[in-house]
Amino acid sequence: MAKLTNIQLFCILFVTMAVTPYQVLAKLLAANVAQHGWVVIIGSIAPGLLLVWIYYYILVNSRRTFPGMLEEHLGTLIGKTLGFVYIWVFFLVVVMSLVIFANFFLSNVLPGMPISILLIFIILPAFYALRNGLETTARVIEIIIMTGYPLAMVLLFLGLGPETDWSRLMPIGSFAMADIAKGILLVSSYCSFMIVVLTLGPFCHQPRLLWRWMLSAYGLFVFSVLVMVVIPIVAYGPALTAVQTFPIFNIARATNIAGFIHNIEIILVSAVMPGVFAILAVFWFVTCYSIQQVFGLQDYRVMIGPTAIMAGILAVLLVPNIHFLYIMLDQIFPWIFITIFGIFPVILALVIRVKRPKGTPSGTTADKK
Template structure:
């Protein structure tokens, strides 16, 4: 039976939520909430904790991993039917990530390169990783997290320090309940991608520590979202953020320090592509696993 460590599980779950939080979600938050987008990022901790508690309860009450737990709790017919729907859901999740990846690369990096090249390369790498097994895929996710997470926090810390302008965050809490709810929903739905925990938890040695892993993932996600949103608002302000297609990337492109820290966007692209590899491969692996 496959075995993965709790840290590897943390890395896998973080790759499921991190790349989207890094690039796309701050833009949605700023559209809904403007200069108060960072408040929704903080508020995500509440639905995140509730979601983690729900996953923990399901794991505790189940003797088999997902999707077999569907048959255990809902019966064989309904369980198999929902399992089939989840196969489609996992494949759609991978397809959505591929679309985001292609849009970003074509818009900002290599506009003249055929789309089929990007899709083909990423699918080939993902296929090789999945074929090598869960343990090797977990090691790849571990390496990507160790490389990418410190870099992500570092560049946004530099962006906040260099462009320190609290005035871009004013007026404080000037928003209506509907806008805040939409912003909170746009942040929280990403955490639903942690669904593979219902399978992966059964490959970890001590399931009682799964709750701590999920809380750590949620805390990292909220911190990353908060840092990204604050850096974007202070660098571009609300107006420029709404104009930019990927305001996070625009923030990184504008980052320089003392004339020797420049062109960080090149490093960002490389690390983000590694994150996209995990975000495509893991749901794809889950789709294959669910078909068994």
């Protein structure tokens, strides 16, 4: 497999964590904790840092890439069983990303567009990138972050118009701790998407320095989601933000610059679409690579076509029911992701710590080559 630069891995880690929250997090947190979403973001920093450390610890104490490292540390039977579970959860992220963006596009941009045609336009670029290899995908994602991320954030800040009221973030303290805990779980579940580093990290040029790039990606993620959550609240208030399907899009639609530049929501769509391509391509690759590792295939590319068909069919079935989608995003998906991407790696790290002989030097796959 081709080598990745550390900056490419940084871009991959950030885009996998940030794209979905950019579309849905403001609404979800407003519905759960009203104006206290920014408190939730601050409260989620410690769990996020723990996940960063856990992933790095697993990396430097493993000789194989994920999910092969499950067999390395847990044995063949348990490792392959868990690897099979991870395949389906990675695939779930692929389908979820397709469904969220399709709903975003169909409900705001072209409501009459056939779902199947839209999904083809989303899937084909990622399909082509994966067929050309991970290195090509990583280079495209690097360009996306360098160009699309600043544009997406500028569009958010343009939403701070005359009606902006910072007092809508107050008062502090009128919340239930159970709601805050649920919000922290929600944010941490998106942070856990950084688990892709266990597959991609060993193929970087300087794996020993990955912790710096992992921390940098997480720091940028925290700043970004804080902005994503705060601006809709100060612009609309928590009650209105909670009932809007995509508050970020409404901010772009309502933006009016100097009285003559308006209707810039198409620019927002142009910024979001490459991000959706990125998270789709990354988790699609990890899904196919995991299938290759678990079932001993010669090349992950043979699974790109079958998984594309499965993802497209599932997305067509799920896109029409946006209410069901938000129930899943609020009630089901966070528990799945934090369990599989968060709790399981913590247990794996504990197993590694117990089994590792005292004084044994650590090393990654890339170090052993």
